[in-house]
Amino acid sequence: MxxxxxxxxxxxxxxxxxxxxxxxxxxxxxxxxxxxxxxxxxxxxxxxxxxxxxxxxxxxxxxxxxxxxxxxxxxxxxxxxxxxxxxxxxxxxxxxxxxxxxxxxxxxxxxxxxxxxxxxxxxxxxxxxxxxxxxxxxxxxxxxxxxxxxxxxxxxxxxxxxxxxxxxxxxxxxxxxxxxxxxxxxxxxxxxxxxxxxxxxxxxxxxxxxxxxxxxxxxxxxxxxxxxxxxxxxxxxxxxxxxxxxxxxxxxxxxxxxxxxxxxxxxxxxxxxxxxxxxxxxxxxxxxxxxxxxLGVGFTTAIIFLQLLGYYIFRGSNSQKNEFRNNPTDPSVKNLKYIQTKRGTRLLIDGWWGKSRHMNYFGDWLMAWAWCLPVGFGSAIPYFYVAYFAVLLLHRYGRDDHKCREKYGDDWKKYCQVVKYRIIPYIY
Incomplete structure (x- = not known):
């Protein structure tokens, strides 16, 4: 050739x-x-x-x-x-x-x-x-x-x-x-x-x-x-x-x-x-x-809780995906359920990734709120980040979904039937 x-x-x-x-x-x-x-x-x-x-x-x-x-x-x-x-x-x-x-x-x-x-x-x-x-x-x-x-x-x-x-x-x-x-x-x-x-x-x-x-x-x-x-x-x-x-x-x-x-x-x-x-x-x-x-003690505590929750979801889901891709025999991921695709790769349908197709996006967005809420409500402009980030994540999801549909074909349709929610479990 x-x-x-x-x-x-x-x-x-x-x-x-x-x-x-x-x-x-x-x-x-x-x-x-x-x-x-x-x-x-x-x-x-x-x-x-x-x-x-x-x-x-x-x-x-x-x-x-x-x-x-x-x-x-x-x-x-x-x-x-x-x-x-x-x-x-x-x-x-x-x-x-x-x-x-x-x-x-x-x-x-x-x-x-x-x-x-x-x-x-x-x-x-x-x-x-x-x-x-x-x-x-x-x-x-x-x-x-x-x-x-x-x-x-x-x-x-x-x-x-x-x-x-x-x-x-x-x-x-x-x-x-x-x-x-x-x-x-x-x-x-x-x-x-x-x-x-x-x-x-x-x-x-x-x-x-x-x-x-x-x-x-x-x-x-x-x-x-x-x-x-x-x-x-x-x-x-x-x-x-x-x-x-x-x-x-x-x-x-x-x-x-x-x-x-x-x-x-x-x-x-x-x-x-x-x-x-x-x-x-x-x-x-x-x-x-x-x-x-x-802010005061009450509002500060609530924002800290939101940050911790978002980080827990974001880091937990990302780490699980990364471990599954690089070391699928690791004890933390070896028992997770997945779909074996015709391409030879595997799609997770368990753990964090059984709750939504992009749980990491959900955790990331929760943290975005925790970053913006400390400015109070004197202006909407500092909340630009949380609005922009929502649009960005939705666009990223759309790009990823399109590429995966082309890449996996019927296997992706099967995956979407099992993992029904796109980003936010039970909502979207």
């Missing part, structure tokens, strides 16, 4: 457009850009929502980017890459990416990286005082613009490099339309040597920066309140940090997600990882730095 035929077999051209094709991709690029910058100008010290005249005045006088902030962001990325290279970590094999069973290796040292970053930040605050974090909170907008520019540049690099040499392409990003393929991601595993750009971006720059911003805004509140931090800010900081640290403790679980196994790395994922996550997920901490809220 010729090399060309082998390449065509490995990188099939047949696909279906998602997001309504190139037009939908263009709309999403404009919409997401508008939202991420709109949240900054629409919710700040001038009001949440700010008056339209103040928004217009802010935009006219805003310094969207400067050389120092751009250099600062590049140093941030460079430091994380150096940490990936030098810090110790286990090399883990990912799932097979082709019919030959090729499995790429990934270095898992994210927890060491975030521990180093938080250690340095804590030491800096201890020696210089909370005021030192003004370097971060005062440059929120130019840092966001810098991350936005970098995400676009990386997206183009990955798109262009997908045409150089023999690469594994994402089926959904090999349409031949430049805009769509750049948006959705043509290259499945963009790499420089053993350095995987997609997996690195998935967890490192955005998630860690999210917590750094949270800490910076907590310091801002501390300064503004003359040495006090509200219970609401503590909850937000603890919940967000918990979520991110847990992601790094279970870092290898990302290798079985749709983002890594199926989706190409284009603007959609790159923008989401580098810009959307750190600059929108911390909206509650930014809001509380301007508008402090004291």
């Amino acid at each position: 010729s090399k060309k035929v082998e390449a065509d077999k490995r990188n099939p051209k047949k696909f279906q457009y998602e997001f309504f094709g190139p037009i939908g991709a263009a709309i999403i690029v404009v919409l997401t850009t508008t939202v991420v910058f709109g949240l900054y100008f629409g919710c700040n010290e001038n009001g949440c929502p700010a008056h339209p005249q103040k928004i217009l005045s802010m935009i006219q006088n805003a310094k969207f980017i400067d050389v120092y902030s751009f250099q600062l962001y590049l140093c941030w990325l460079g430091a994380l890459i150096l940490a990936w290279h030098f810090l110790p970590g286990e090399w883990v094999k990912g799932v097979p990416i082709d019919e030959k069973g090729t499995r790429l290796q990934y270095k898992m040292n994210g927890f060491a990286t975030i521990s180093l970053v938080l250690g340095i930040a804590s030491g800096f605050i201890y020696m210089k005082g909370p005021e030192c974090m003004e370097l971060i909170w005062s440059r929120f907008l130019p840092l966001m613009t810098s991350a936005y520019v970098v995400s676009i540049l990386i997206s183009f690099y990955c798109y262009i490099s997908s045409f150089i040499g023999q690469k594994h392409l994402a089926e959904g990003g090999n349409s031949g339309n430049l805009l769509y393929d750049w948006f959705i991601g043509r290259l499945l595993n963009p790499r420089i040597g053993n350095f995987d750009i997609k997996v690195f971006s998935e967890l490192r720059p955005g998630l860690i920066l999210w917590i750094v911003f949270d800490i910076a805004f907590a310091c801002r509140q501390y300064v503004m309140l003359n040495g006090r931090i509200t219970d609401s800010m503590v909850l937000v900081l603890v919940f967000h940090s918990w979520y991110v640290l847990d992601s790094f403790v279970c870092e290898s679980a990302v290798l079985t997600t749709m983002d890594v196994t199926t989706d190409g790395f284009g603007y959609m994922l790159c923008f989401g990882d580098l810009v959307w996550v750190p600059f929108t997920y911390g909206l509650q901490a930014r809001y509380l730095s301007y508008y402090p809220v004291d």
